[in-house]
Amino acid sequence: MAEFSDQGGAPGNAFRPYAEPVGRSAGMYADLNPLEGLRGSNGSESGNALQIAGLPMDVSSLTDIELDAEPLDTTQAATELVKFAGWRLLSTIGTNPFSVAQVLLQVQCLPMAVRAEGAEREKDKEEAEDAPDPDDPAYYEYLRARHSGRSTRVTRAAVDHSGYVVRDGAVGRPGYELEALPSEKLAVLRRLVRQPTEGMLSMFKGALTRWIHNMLDLLLQPTLEGVLNEALGLYEAAYVDSAPTALTLVASSVVVGWLLSPLEVVYTRLIVQSGSPLHRKYRGITHALRTIVHEEGGLRALYLSPYHLVPTLIKHALDPIFANLGALAIDRAGIDAYDRPALFAAAGLAWKSLAAIVMLPIDTVRARLHAQPRYVRRGKEEFREFRTCVPTTKVPYTGMANCMWRVIAEEGESLPRLRRRIQSGDGGGVGHYGLRGLYPGLTLHLMVNVFVFGLGFIGDDSF
Secondary structure, eight states, X not given: OOOOOOOSOOOOOTTOTTOOOOOOOHHHHSOOOGGGGGGTOOXXXXXXXHHHHTXXXXXXXXXXXXXXXXXXXXXXXXXXXXXXXXXXXXXXXXXXXXXXXXXXXXXXXXXXXXXXXXXXXXXXXXXXXXXXXXXXXXXXXXXXXXXXXXXXXXXXXXXXXTSOBEETXXXXXXXXXXXXXXXXXXXXXXXXXXXXXXXGGGGGTTHHHHHHHHHHHHHHHHHHHHHHHHHHTOTTTOOTTSHHHHHHHHHHHHHHHHHTHHHHHHHHHHHHBOOOTTTOOXXXXXXXXXXXXXXXXXXXXXXHOHHHHHHHHHHHXXXXXXXXXXXXXXXXXXXXXXXXXXXXXXXXXXXXXXXXXXXHHHHHHHHHHHTSOOOOOOTTOOOOOOOXXXXXXXXXXXXXHHHHHHHHHHSXXXXXXXXXXXXXXXXXXXXXXXXXXXXXXXHHHHHHHHHHHHHHHXXXXXX
Protein backbone atom coordinates (compact mmCIF):
# COMPACT_ATOMS: atom_id res chain seq x y z
CA MET A 1 0.00 0.00 0.00
CA ALA A 2 1.35 3.39 -0.95
CA GLU A 3 2.33 5.65 1.93
CA PHE A 4 1.09 9.24 1.98
CA SER A 5 2.35 12.10 4.07
CA ASP A 6 -0.07 14.25 6.02
CA GLN A 7 1.05 17.75 5.12
CA GLY A 8 -2.13 19.53 6.14
CA GLY A 9 -2.09 18.57 9.84
CA ALA A 10 -5.91 18.49 9.95
CA PRO A 11 -7.65 16.22 12.50
CA GLY A 12 -8.97 12.85 11.30
CA ASN A 13 -12.59 12.21 10.35
CA ALA A 14 -14.66 11.14 13.38
CA PHE A 15 -16.70 8.75 11.23
CA ARG A 16 -13.56 7.19 9.69
CA PRO A 17 -11.13 6.83 12.64
CA TYR A 18 -8.93 4.26 10.88
CA ALA A 19 -8.64 6.11 7.58
CA GLU A 20 -5.15 7.33 6.78
CA PRO A 21 -4.90 11.07 5.97
CA VAL A 22 -4.04 11.76 2.37
CA GLY A 23 -1.55 14.50 1.55
CA ARG A 24 -2.32 17.05 -1.13
CA SER A 25 0.48 17.01 -3.66
CA ALA A 26 1.20 19.76 -6.14
CA GLY A 27 -0.07 17.61 -8.95
CA MET A 28 -3.62 17.83 -7.56
CA TYR A 29 -3.63 21.59 -7.75
CA ALA A 30 -1.67 22.42 -10.88
CA ASP A 31 -1.19 21.17 -14.39
CA LEU A 32 2.45 20.19 -14.61
CA ASN A 33 4.53 21.09 -17.59
CA PRO A 34 3.65 18.79 -20.54
CA LEU A 35 7.38 18.36 -20.99
CA GLU A 36 7.72 17.08 -17.42
CA GLY A 37 7.98 13.54 -18.76
CA LEU A 38 11.42 14.35 -20.14
CA ARG A 39 12.71 14.57 -16.57
CA GLY A 40 11.99 10.88 -15.94
CA SER A 41 9.26 11.21 -13.28
CA ASN A 42 6.70 8.48 -12.77
CA GLY A 43 3.04 9.28 -13.37
CA SER A 44 0.48 8.40 -10.73
CA GLU A 45 -3.17 7.50 -10.96
CA SER A 46 -5.56 10.46 -11.34
CA GLY A 47 -8.42 11.29 -9.01
CA ASN A 48 -11.84 10.76 -10.58
CA ALA A 49 -13.50 13.63 -8.75
CA LEU A 50 -10.90 16.10 -9.98
CA GLN A 51 -11.24 14.85 -13.53
CA ILE A 52 -15.01 15.27 -13.53
CA ALA A 53 -14.70 18.75 -12.08
CA GLY A 54 -12.52 19.70 -15.01
CA LEU A 55 -9.73 20.78 -12.69
CA PRO A 56 -6.03 19.82 -12.91
CA MET A 57 -5.40 16.22 -11.97
CA ASP A 58 -2.57 14.49 -10.17
CA VAL A 59 -0.77 13.47 -13.33
CA SER A 60 2.68 13.34 -11.74
CA SER A 61 3.17 13.45 -7.99
CA LEU A 62 6.32 15.13 -6.84
CA THR A 63 6.55 12.66 -3.96
CA ASP A 64 6.82 9.70 -6.36
CA ILE A 65 9.96 10.80 -8.20
CA GLU A 66 12.62 8.16 -8.20
CA LEU A 67 15.87 9.87 -7.36
CA ASP A 68 17.94 7.02 -8.75
CA ALA A 69 16.02 6.81 -12.07
CA GLU A 70 18.21 7.21 -15.11
CA PRO A 71 17.45 10.42 -17.02
CA LEU A 72 16.67 10.32 -20.70
CA ASP A 73 19.62 10.79 -23.02
CA THR A 74 19.84 13.85 -25.25
CA THR A 75 18.70 12.10 -28.42
CA GLN A 76 15.66 10.54 -26.80
CA ALA A 77 14.75 13.79 -25.09
CA ALA A 78 15.00 15.69 -28.39
CA THR A 79 12.83 13.06 -30.08
CA GLU A 80 10.17 13.34 -27.41
CA LEU A 81 10.28 17.12 -27.65
CA VAL A 82 9.80 17.03 -31.43
CA LYS A 83 6.88 14.62 -31.05
CA PHE A 84 5.25 16.82 -28.47
CA ALA A 85 5.75 19.92 -30.62
CA GLY A 86 4.24 18.13 -33.61
CA TRP A 87 1.15 17.05 -31.71
CA ARG A 88 0.83 20.54 -30.28
CA LEU A 89 0.98 22.00 -33.78
CA LEU A 90 -1.75 19.65 -35.01
CA SER A 91 -4.00 20.51 -32.07
CA THR A 92 -3.38 24.23 -32.62
CA ILE A 93 -4.34 23.97 -36.29
CA GLY A 94 -7.45 21.95 -35.42
CA THR A 95 -8.75 24.47 -32.87
CA ASN A 96 -7.60 27.62 -34.65
CA PRO A 97 -10.85 28.23 -36.61
CA PHE A 98 -12.76 28.65 -33.36
CA SER A 99 -10.06 30.98 -32.02
CA VAL A 100 -10.33 33.06 -35.21
CA ALA A 101 -14.12 33.27 -34.83
CA GLN A 102 -13.74 34.32 -31.18
CA VAL A 103 -11.24 37.10 -32.00
CA LEU A 104 -13.43 38.45 -34.81
CA LEU A 105 -16.45 38.54 -32.49
CA GLN A 106 -14.42 40.36 -29.86
CA VAL A 107 -12.99 42.96 -32.24
CA GLN A 108 -16.00 43.84 -34.41
CA CYS A 109 -17.83 47.08 -33.61
CA LEU A 110 -21.53 46.27 -34.03
CA PRO A 111 -22.89 49.83 -34.48
CA MET A 112 -20.48 50.44 -37.36
CA ALA A 113 -21.39 47.11 -38.96
CA VAL A 114 -25.14 47.72 -38.79
CA ARG A 115 -24.83 51.27 -40.13
CA ALA A 116 -22.77 49.91 -43.04
CA GLU A 117 -25.52 47.39 -43.79
CA GLY A 118 -28.06 50.21 -43.83
CA ALA A 119 -25.93 52.20 -46.26
CA GLU A 120 -25.63 49.16 -48.52
CA ARG A 121 -29.40 48.69 -48.56
CA GLU A 122 -29.91 52.37 -49.40
CA LYS A 123 -27.44 52.02 -52.25
CA ASP A 124 -29.27 48.99 -53.67
CA LYS A 125 -32.59 50.79 -53.34
CA GLU A 126 -31.29 53.80 -55.28
CA GLU A 127 -29.94 51.54 -58.02
CA ALA A 128 -33.33 49.80 -58.27
CA GLU A 129 -35.09 53.16 -58.60
CA ASP A 130 -32.77 54.13 -61.44
CA ALA A 131 -33.87 51.18 -63.59
CA PRO A 132 -34.67 52.23 -67.20
CA ASP A 133 -38.06 51.75 -68.80
CA PRO A 134 -38.66 48.20 -70.14
CA ASP A 135 -39.27 49.67 -73.62
CA ASP A 136 -35.85 51.30 -73.55
CA PRO A 137 -33.08 49.23 -75.26
CA ALA A 138 -30.84 49.98 -72.28
CA TYR A 139 -33.17 47.92 -70.10
CA TYR A 140 -31.61 44.65 -71.33
CA GLU A 141 -28.13 45.90 -70.49
CA TYR A 142 -29.44 46.81 -67.05
CA LEU A 143 -30.82 43.27 -66.52
CA ARG A 144 -27.57 41.74 -67.75
CA ALA A 145 -25.57 43.87 -65.32
CA ARG A 146 -27.79 42.96 -62.36
CA HIS A 147 -27.62 39.25 -63.20
CA SER A 148 -23.81 39.35 -63.31
CA GLY A 149 -23.61 41.25 -60.05
CA ARG A 150 -22.07 44.36 -61.59
CA SER A 151 -23.17 47.82 -60.55
CA THR A 152 -25.80 49.38 -62.81
CA ARG A 153 -25.00 52.97 -61.93
CA VAL A 154 -23.07 55.04 -64.40
CA THR A 155 -21.74 57.62 -61.95
CA ARG A 156 -19.24 56.71 -59.26
CA ALA A 157 -20.47 56.76 -55.68
CA ALA A 158 -19.11 59.43 -53.35
CA VAL A 159 -16.36 58.18 -51.05
CA ASP A 160 -14.51 59.60 -48.10
CA HIS A 161 -10.72 59.88 -47.69
CA SER A 162 -10.48 56.19 -46.77
CA GLY A 163 -12.39 54.96 -49.81
CA TYR A 164 -15.63 54.17 -47.97
CA VAL A 165 -18.95 54.80 -49.71
CA VAL A 166 -20.79 57.78 -48.19
CA ARG A 167 -24.59 58.10 -48.35
CA ASP A 168 -26.15 61.00 -46.46
CA GLY A 169 -23.51 60.82 -43.77
CA ALA A 170 -23.64 57.02 -43.48
CA VAL A 171 -20.56 54.98 -44.16
CA GLY A 172 -20.93 52.02 -46.51
CA ARG A 173 -19.19 48.66 -46.22
CA PRO A 174 -16.14 48.04 -48.45
CA GLY A 175 -15.99 44.81 -50.40
CA TYR A 176 -13.28 43.19 -48.26
CA GLU A 177 -15.23 43.69 -45.03
CA LEU A 178 -17.66 41.17 -43.55
CA GLU A 179 -21.22 42.04 -42.60
CA ALA A 180 -22.27 42.21 -38.96
CA LEU A 181 -21.35 38.85 -37.47
CA PRO A 182 -23.85 36.83 -35.43
CA SER A 183 -22.93 35.49 -32.02
CA GLU A 184 -22.64 31.83 -33.15
CA LYS A 185 -19.09 30.82 -34.01
CA LEU A 186 -20.12 28.33 -36.71
CA ALA A 187 -22.12 31.08 -38.44
CA VAL A 188 -19.05 33.34 -38.23
CA LEU A 189 -16.92 30.67 -39.89
CA ARG A 190 -19.48 30.20 -42.68
CA ARG A 191 -19.46 33.95 -43.34
CA LEU A 192 -15.68 33.95 -43.35
CA VAL A 193 -15.41 31.07 -45.83
CA ARG A 194 -18.01 32.56 -48.19
CA GLN A 195 -16.37 35.99 -48.22
CA PRO A 196 -14.57 36.37 -51.60
CA THR A 197 -11.52 38.03 -50.07
CA GLU A 198 -11.15 35.49 -47.23
CA GLY A 199 -11.99 31.87 -48.03
CA MET A 200 -11.09 28.59 -46.35
CA LEU A 201 -7.49 29.50 -45.51
CA SER A 202 -8.65 32.46 -43.41
CA MET A 203 -9.77 30.01 -40.71
CA PHE A 204 -6.08 29.28 -40.06
CA LYS A 205 -4.85 32.86 -39.75
CA GLY A 206 -2.22 33.21 -37.05
CA ALA A 207 -2.01 29.45 -36.35
CA LEU A 208 1.79 29.42 -36.55
CA THR A 209 2.06 32.48 -34.30
CA ARG A 210 -0.23 30.88 -31.75
CA TRP A 211 1.77 27.65 -31.79
CA ILE A 212 5.09 29.45 -31.32
CA HIS A 213 3.63 31.44 -28.44
CA ASN A 214 2.26 28.32 -26.74
CA MET A 215 5.53 26.39 -27.11
CA LEU A 216 7.63 29.24 -25.74
CA ASP A 217 5.21 29.66 -22.84
CA LEU A 218 5.37 25.93 -22.03
CA LEU A 219 9.17 26.04 -22.02
CA LEU A 220 9.81 29.36 -20.28
CA GLN A 221 7.11 29.55 -17.59
CA PRO A 222 7.94 26.27 -15.74
CA THR A 223 11.66 27.02 -16.08
CA LEU A 224 11.32 30.46 -14.52
CA GLU A 225 9.01 29.12 -11.82
CA GLY A 226 11.60 26.45 -10.97
CA VAL A 227 14.37 29.05 -10.80
CA LEU A 228 12.29 31.20 -8.42
CA ASN A 229 11.43 28.21 -6.24
CA GLU A 230 15.08 27.16 -6.11
CA ALA A 231 16.22 30.68 -5.26
CA LEU A 232 13.66 30.97 -2.46
CA GLY A 233 14.22 27.42 -1.17
CA LEU A 234 10.65 26.29 -1.77
CA TYR A 235 11.33 22.87 -3.25
CA GLU A 236 11.22 21.15 0.12
CA ALA A 237 7.57 22.09 0.55
CA ALA A 238 6.67 21.57 -3.11
CA TYR A 239 2.99 22.16 -2.45
CA VAL A 240 0.83 24.71 -4.22
CA ASP A 241 -1.16 25.28 -1.02
CA SER A 242 1.78 27.28 0.35
CA ALA A 243 1.46 30.99 -0.36
CA PRO A 244 5.09 31.51 -1.53
CA THR A 245 4.81 28.74 -4.13
CA ALA A 246 1.55 30.19 -5.46
CA LEU A 247 3.23 33.59 -5.71
CA THR A 248 6.10 32.20 -7.76
CA LEU A 249 3.55 30.56 -10.07
CA VAL A 250 1.78 33.89 -10.65
CA ALA A 251 5.04 35.85 -10.92
CA SER A 252 6.50 33.50 -13.53
CA SER A 253 3.28 33.62 -15.55
CA VAL A 254 3.24 37.42 -15.49
CA VAL A 255 6.89 37.78 -16.53
CA VAL A 256 6.70 35.23 -19.35
CA GLY A 257 3.35 36.59 -20.54
CA TRP A 258 4.81 40.09 -20.68
CA LEU A 259 7.88 38.91 -22.59
CA LEU A 260 5.72 37.10 -25.16
CA SER A 261 3.07 39.84 -25.42
CA PRO A 262 4.33 41.09 -28.84
CA LEU A 263 3.40 37.69 -30.29
CA GLU A 264 -0.13 38.16 -28.94
CA VAL A 265 -0.36 41.52 -30.70
CA VAL A 266 0.86 39.96 -33.95
CA TYR A 267 -1.61 37.07 -33.58
CA THR A 268 -4.56 39.47 -33.25
CA ARG A 269 -3.41 41.67 -36.14
CA LEU A 270 -2.95 38.70 -38.49
CA ILE A 271 -6.47 37.47 -37.77
CA VAL A 272 -8.21 40.83 -37.99
CA GLN A 273 -6.48 42.14 -41.12
CA SER A 274 -8.13 41.71 -44.49
CA GLY A 275 -7.19 38.59 -46.41
CA SER A 276 -7.24 40.43 -49.72
CA PRO A 277 -3.72 40.71 -51.24
CA LEU A 278 -4.54 44.30 -52.21
CA HIS A 279 -5.34 45.35 -48.65
CA ARG A 280 -3.22 42.98 -46.54
CA LYS A 281 -0.74 44.91 -44.39
CA TYR A 282 1.28 42.14 -42.71
CA ARG A 283 2.78 39.26 -44.69
CA GLY A 284 3.78 37.08 -41.74
CA ILE A 285 5.14 36.95 -38.20
CA THR A 286 8.54 38.55 -38.75
CA HIS A 287 7.19 41.16 -41.17
CA ALA A 288 4.42 42.07 -38.71
CA LEU A 289 6.90 42.44 -35.84
CA ARG A 290 9.24 44.61 -37.91
CA THR A 291 6.38 46.75 -39.17
CA ILE A 292 4.83 47.26 -35.73
CA VAL A 293 8.19 48.13 -34.16
CA HIS A 294 8.96 50.60 -36.97
CA GLU A 295 5.58 52.31 -37.11
CA GLU A 296 4.45 52.32 -33.47
CA GLY A 297 7.42 53.55 -31.47
CA GLY A 298 9.75 50.56 -31.20
CA LEU A 299 10.01 47.79 -28.64
CA ARG A 300 9.69 50.25 -25.77
CA ALA A 301 6.18 51.26 -26.85
CA LEU A 302 5.27 47.63 -27.55
CA TYR A 303 6.30 46.51 -24.07
CA LEU A 304 5.71 49.59 -21.90
CA SER A 305 2.75 51.28 -23.56
CA PRO A 306 -0.20 51.26 -21.11
CA TYR A 307 -2.48 50.17 -23.96
CA HIS A 308 -0.67 46.82 -23.98
CA LEU A 309 1.08 46.63 -20.59
CA VAL A 310 -1.89 46.99 -18.23
CA PRO A 311 -4.19 44.40 -19.88
CA THR A 312 -1.27 41.99 -20.27
CA LEU A 313 -0.32 42.14 -16.58
CA ILE A 314 -3.94 41.72 -15.46
CA LYS A 315 -4.60 38.78 -17.75
CA HIS A 316 -1.45 36.82 -16.97
CA ALA A 317 -1.85 37.43 -13.24
CA LEU A 318 -5.39 36.03 -13.21
CA ASP A 319 -4.86 33.16 -15.67
CA PRO A 320 -2.73 30.95 -13.37
CA ILE A 321 -5.06 31.65 -10.45
CA PHE A 322 -8.10 30.32 -12.27
CA ALA A 323 -6.18 27.56 -14.05
CA ASN A 324 -4.21 26.09 -11.13
CA LEU A 325 -5.70 27.18 -7.81
CA GLY A 326 -9.29 26.03 -8.29
CA ALA A 327 -8.94 22.79 -6.34
CA LEU A 328 -7.11 24.63 -3.55
CA ALA A 329 -9.91 27.20 -3.22
CA ILE A 330 -12.56 24.47 -3.17
CA ASP A 331 -10.61 22.45 -0.60
CA ARG A 332 -10.17 25.53 1.61
CA ALA A 333 -13.94 26.03 1.40
CA GLY A 334 -14.34 22.71 3.21
CA ILE A 335 -15.35 20.55 0.24
CA ASP A 336 -13.28 17.39 0.19
CA ALA A 337 -12.75 15.59 -3.12
CA TYR A 338 -12.95 12.14 -1.47
CA ASP A 339 -15.72 12.63 1.07
CA ARG A 340 -18.06 14.60 -1.24
CA PRO A 341 -16.93 14.04 -4.84
CA ALA A 342 -20.21 15.15 -6.43
CA LEU A 343 -20.21 18.47 -4.59
CA PHE A 344 -16.52 18.89 -5.36
CA ALA A 345 -17.22 18.36 -9.07
CA ALA A 346 -20.10 20.86 -9.01
CA ALA A 347 -17.84 23.40 -7.28
CA GLY A 348 -15.26 22.82 -10.02
CA LEU A 349 -17.88 23.60 -12.65
CA ALA A 350 -18.80 26.80 -10.80
CA TRP A 351 -15.11 27.76 -10.61
CA LYS A 352 -14.63 27.31 -14.36
CA SER A 353 -17.77 29.33 -15.06
CA LEU A 354 -16.52 32.11 -12.79
CA ALA A 355 -13.22 32.09 -14.68
CA ALA A 356 -15.05 32.59 -17.98
CA ILE A 357 -17.17 35.43 -16.58
CA VAL A 358 -14.12 37.25 -15.19
CA MET A 359 -11.63 36.65 -18.01
CA LEU A 360 -13.78 37.12 -21.12
CA PRO A 361 -14.20 40.93 -20.75
CA ILE A 362 -10.45 41.27 -20.20
CA ASP A 363 -9.72 39.23 -23.33
CA THR A 364 -12.24 41.28 -25.34
CA VAL A 365 -10.68 44.59 -24.32
CA ARG A 366 -7.16 43.25 -24.99
CA ALA A 367 -8.15 42.09 -28.47
CA ARG A 368 -9.60 45.49 -29.33
CA LEU A 369 -6.53 47.33 -28.10
CA HIS A 370 -4.22 44.92 -29.95
CA ALA A 371 -6.15 45.46 -33.19
CA GLN A 372 -5.76 49.25 -32.92
CA PRO A 373 -2.47 50.55 -34.38
CA ARG A 374 -1.02 53.63 -32.68
CA TYR A 375 1.29 55.15 -35.25
CA VAL A 376 4.24 57.34 -34.32
CA ARG A 377 4.86 59.42 -37.42
CA ARG A 378 8.27 60.92 -38.13
CA GLY A 379 7.89 64.01 -40.23
CA LYS A 380 5.79 63.37 -43.34
CA GLU A 381 6.24 59.61 -43.26
CA GLU A 382 3.13 57.74 -44.42
CA PHE A 383 2.15 54.23 -43.38
CA ARG A 384 0.05 51.66 -45.15
CA GLU A 385 -3.47 51.65 -43.73
CA PHE A 386 -4.49 48.72 -41.55
CA ARG A 387 -7.70 47.44 -43.13
CA THR A 388 -9.69 44.87 -41.20
CA CYS A 389 -12.08 42.14 -42.33
CA VAL A 390 -14.63 43.18 -39.69
CA PRO A 391 -15.92 46.69 -38.90
CA THR A 392 -13.97 48.37 -36.11
CA THR A 393 -14.45 51.63 -34.26
CA LYS A 394 -13.38 54.77 -36.09
CA VAL A 395 -12.61 56.60 -32.82
CA PRO A 396 -9.52 55.04 -31.18
CA TYR A 397 -9.77 53.79 -27.63
CA THR A 398 -7.68 55.71 -25.13
CA GLY A 399 -7.14 52.86 -22.71
CA MET A 400 -8.55 49.77 -21.08
CA ALA A 401 -11.18 51.57 -19.01
CA ASN A 402 -12.26 53.74 -21.95
CA CYS A 403 -12.63 50.69 -24.18
CA MET A 404 -14.69 48.80 -21.62
CA TRP A 405 -16.98 51.76 -20.95
CA ARG A 406 -17.59 52.45 -24.63
CA VAL A 407 -18.44 48.82 -25.33
CA ILE A 408 -20.94 48.91 -22.46
CA ALA A 409 -22.44 52.22 -23.60
CA GLU A 410 -22.49 51.61 -27.37
CA GLU A 411 -22.79 47.84 -27.85
CA GLY A 412 -24.99 46.64 -25.03
CA GLU A 413 -27.78 45.48 -27.35
CA SER A 414 -28.32 42.29 -29.30
CA LEU A 415 -27.76 42.37 -33.06
CA PRO A 416 -31.47 42.18 -34.08
CA ARG A 417 -32.46 44.94 -31.67
CA LEU A 418 -29.59 47.14 -32.80
CA ARG A 419 -30.62 46.67 -36.44
CA ARG A 420 -34.22 47.63 -35.70
CA ARG A 421 -33.17 50.72 -33.77
CA ILE A 422 -30.80 52.03 -36.44
CA GLN A 423 -33.27 51.28 -39.24
CA SER A 424 -35.92 53.27 -37.37
CA GLY A 425 -33.70 56.33 -37.59
CA ASP A 426 -32.20 56.31 -34.09
CA GLY A 427 -28.56 56.39 -35.06
CA GLY A 428 -27.25 57.39 -31.64
CA GLY A 429 -24.78 54.91 -30.22
CA VAL A 430 -24.57 56.04 -26.58
CA GLY A 431 -27.26 55.41 -24.01
CA HIS A 432 -28.14 51.76 -24.68
CA TYR A 433 -26.11 50.19 -21.90
CA GLY A 434 -25.39 46.51 -21.39
CA LEU A 435 -22.66 43.94 -20.87
CA ARG A 436 -23.45 41.90 -23.96
CA GLY A 437 -20.59 43.40 -25.99
CA LEU A 438 -18.02 42.28 -23.41
CA TYR A 439 -19.10 38.62 -23.51
CA PRO A 440 -19.01 37.34 -27.11
CA GLY A 441 -19.21 33.56 -27.11
CA LEU A 442 -19.98 33.27 -23.39
CA THR A 443 -23.07 31.07 -23.87
CA LEU A 444 -21.15 28.50 -25.91
CA HIS A 445 -18.32 28.53 -23.38
CA LEU A 446 -20.66 27.80 -20.48
CA MET A 447 -22.52 25.13 -22.44
CA VAL A 448 -19.26 23.32 -23.19
CA ASN A 449 -18.34 23.38 -19.49
CA VAL A 450 -21.72 21.92 -18.53
CA PHE A 451 -21.51 19.31 -21.29
CA VAL A 452 -18.06 18.13 -20.19
CA PHE A 453 -19.20 18.08 -16.58
CA GLY A 454 -22.24 16.00 -17.51
CA LEU A 455 -20.22 13.48 -19.48
CA GLY A 456 -17.83 12.98 -16.59
CA PHE A 457 -20.67 12.76 -14.10
CA ILE A 458 -22.44 10.05 -16.13
CA GLY A 459 -19.29 8.08 -16.92
CA ASP A 460 -18.03 7.85 -13.33
CA ASP A 461 -19.45 5.44 -10.74
CA SER A 462 -17.97 7.05 -7.62
CA PHE A 463 -20.92 9.38 -6.99
